[in-house]
Amino acid sequence: MRGKRLSVVVTRRLPDPVEARMKELFNVTLRDDDSRMTTDELADAMASADVLVPSITDHLDAKLLARAGEQLKLIANFGAGVDNIDVATARQRGILVSNTPGVVTEDTADMVMALILGVTRRLAEGLRLAQSSDWQGWSPTAMMGGRIKGRRLGILGMGRIGQAVARRARAFGMEVHYHNRKRLRPEIEEELGATYWESLDQMVARVDVLSINCPHTPSTFHLLNARRLKLMKPDAVIVNTSRGEVIDENALTRMLRAGEIAGAGLDVFERGHLINPRLKELPNAILLPHMGSATVEGRIEMGEKVIVNIKTFEDGHRPPDLVVPSML
CATH class of the missing domain: 3.40.50.720 (NAD(P)-binding Rossmann-like Domain)
Structure with missing residues (x-):
């Protein structure tokens, strides 16, 4: 050339x-x-x-x-x-x-933590309330969310971004668990304070927050399908900044509507910018326009x-x- x-x-x-x-x-x-x-x-x-x-x-x-x-x-x-x-x-x-x-690692990891906090502390609901005419002021029992310190974070995909998320989560006092195609070296696990789960089913059933950080491939399409989502605890939260196709969006929407999963923070969607209309209506879902690396x-x-x-x-x-x- x-x-x-x-x-x-x-x-x-x-x-x-x-x-x-x-x-x-x-x-x-x-x-x-x-x-x-x-x-x-x-x-x-x-x-x-x-x-x-x-x-x-x-x-x-x-x-x-x-x-x-x-x-x-x-x-x-x-x-x-x-x-x-x-x-x-x-x-x-x-x-x-x-x-x-490698370029998007730190920015995407920041967004994962923003979504975890946003969902668990109900930031979107609070924003809507403060901007409406319905807010009557502070109350001891109003808008109560959950504390993330001490919660178990499960990371699906422990590449560059997953490891960056783990470092941030540990600083917030969360317990770090992960599932990956290959187990990390012992010294990296020790640095991250991360516990490896060979079985994804067993991990998702035990974590309080699940962060999706794996790529979309034929083997990861609907990796979080209806059966696997039903293993999650009803007070668990799911965050996805990776690829929308990894989650069965219809199944997730049904479970959020039914209260079978407490909340979701999604920056990516199964059909790109064509978001499930029922998902948009849910107060326990924070939806962002693919801005994790923006x-x-x-x-x-x-x-x-x-x-x-x-x-x-x-x-x-x-x-x-x-x-x-x-x-x-």
Whole structure:
């Protein structure tokens, strides 16, 4: 790729400093607004660009990848997750895929704790009451929530984000428990004060708060199904900042409505931005618009990783954040 400026197409608006740097380095086509590209627009972009910079809202399946031009050699995803891309098909077509791992760790872990506190201390309900005309002032028994110190936190997925959550939770005095594909090394368990559960069923039945921090893969789809959700204690709380598909949203909604689970804090949903209308009506659910990693610092760092991946590829080297099917 040496000797010419790469043709780069970006599918969504990125932070101004990131877009400005891309203009300096590449022959870049940016979006005028922040609307999602249509399927045909994505196909046109892949037919003309050397590099495509999609986000998690762009679903690049095998059918769409078949419309890519021969010059497309890199998909530099703006995001850590790549379940929006058929990585195996891309590689078969000679297209490399990179992502932006590690950047969202601290911001997402902060949001997990915000949701845990928000649900257990009933912050959304309190906000609505204070802004209404119904609040008559303080009362000894009004708006009572629960203390998180001493509660058992179960972490499903103990990667970077799960471990960052564990450190924060321990500082709040919570007991840390976890389930993961692979058990952590003893020294990491000791540092985090974390107890490993080989059985997810046994863990979810015993924790007071369950935090979902695993990726969406075929093996994790509806990992929290109706049967497993029914194992949770009726006064337990569930928080999800990972991927909505991990939870059976309909089953969760039914149980929240019936009081079989005390509350939920959700930043992601099974059908993207199409949230179950019945879920929106529940006072014991805090729903956020996928803002777990939405900090200025985090988004700029993600953009910088995208640029490094593209520039390294342009210089004839392997992108540092290359994704291969065996990683998934």
